[in-house]
Amino acid sequence: MPSATPSGTAARRPASGGGLVAGVFVMLLALVLLGGALSGALPRIGAWTSGLTAPCSVVVDGEGGADVVPLDREQARAATAAAAWTLRTGQAPAEVLSRTGAELPDGVVDAVLGARAGTALTCRSTEADAGRQQITDTGLTPRAQAVREALEAEFGELSLGGFAPGGVDSGHGAESTHYEGRAVDVFYRPVTEASLDQGWVLAQWLVAHGEGLTVQYVIFDDHWWGVRQSARGWQPYEAPGGSSDPVLRHRDHVHVDVVRGD
Template structure:
């Protein structure tokens, strides 16, 4: 015989609803407490951007999402201010974003801006210009000079280069530029990251494919975006690890 109860179905339903609400409240409180600790490490590994934001900047106050145009303005402002020059209009950009892009993390130089990748797939293959760069790579060189002034550049030469890089290096196609920050010091690393962030923010406009610096790389082919660990080939010295220079290359076109 089924057991009887003094509890009516209505009262039982009310009790279950109350328990359910309490569980939801506890879970929500837990997410509020640990949320920043979950998002932060993922973002630092290049895997998490806020919501639908094209880019995210990690700040001491938390991660701040930016659209692509705002990221371009912010990184340009940081580049000019770090050179002691006047910045463009930064209305609407949190001061913490600009400061983080200039100073980098408080404890160690490293990536602070993460952007989603987006590689154009309808570009034509290009021939070298007299500088030894393809027109797309030359466009990157000119754009960097307009913002960063004179830089120590390498990885290309009139007529092209045929040695000094890996077997299938984009340097041999005139599609890559190395920007040197020597010697390897904390300040030079921070300056290298100012440039690296600017390149990533402007990657869509300049058809940039890869940016490599300081044991990290960013790829236009990775839609999830972010920075990822770069495994340097042996002997993994400061040159091969890209500790003393920022490598930037452009999309080759065709089947690339």
């Protein structure tokens, strides 16, 4: 007599139990492997999220790849100051840091020295609550003059422009802050990799010191940083009319201006 229970059903029962055990085993193995992967990735993820929440950050190219390294403001200022001093004296970053006693994550000063738009140091800043100022005899407002003096104290002799005694009223766009005595240009000519290195160090220094110097905008090498948009970091800059002129693109000079004030 044929069995009342279909032979197929009897045959499937052991297979079903074995499949369940195999499935559980595979799931457990996957969890173990995923846990290991996450364990290895956690430091990188932590650094990335810290880079989003810290006031400043810079991209450092380490052995494990590029990492966003979070910095507090004092570290950002120390890193850019060390980079500036390295350019000025020719000393190695390690020598500069040992002399200053600054404590920075490995590779940060080197990152500042070799930065470009996608890796440059950036900071989130708050716009200063300041009053409006008039142009002085220097052709700059007191705040802009303070920026000029701070740059010369940190970087030494610089090729400066965009202002003149009594002010300027031509040579820039219609709404230029140069006409209000609020802007300074620092020239690095001709445009070479070395001049871009120097310009980026100065641009990052301005960002790191932006709050203390009431910086509004920094423009360099087809990119800009603004205090009101500082959470977005460095953003692409388009020259008027899409021009390829290195002057209009700010490839040959760093533009910095200060807030107008109320």
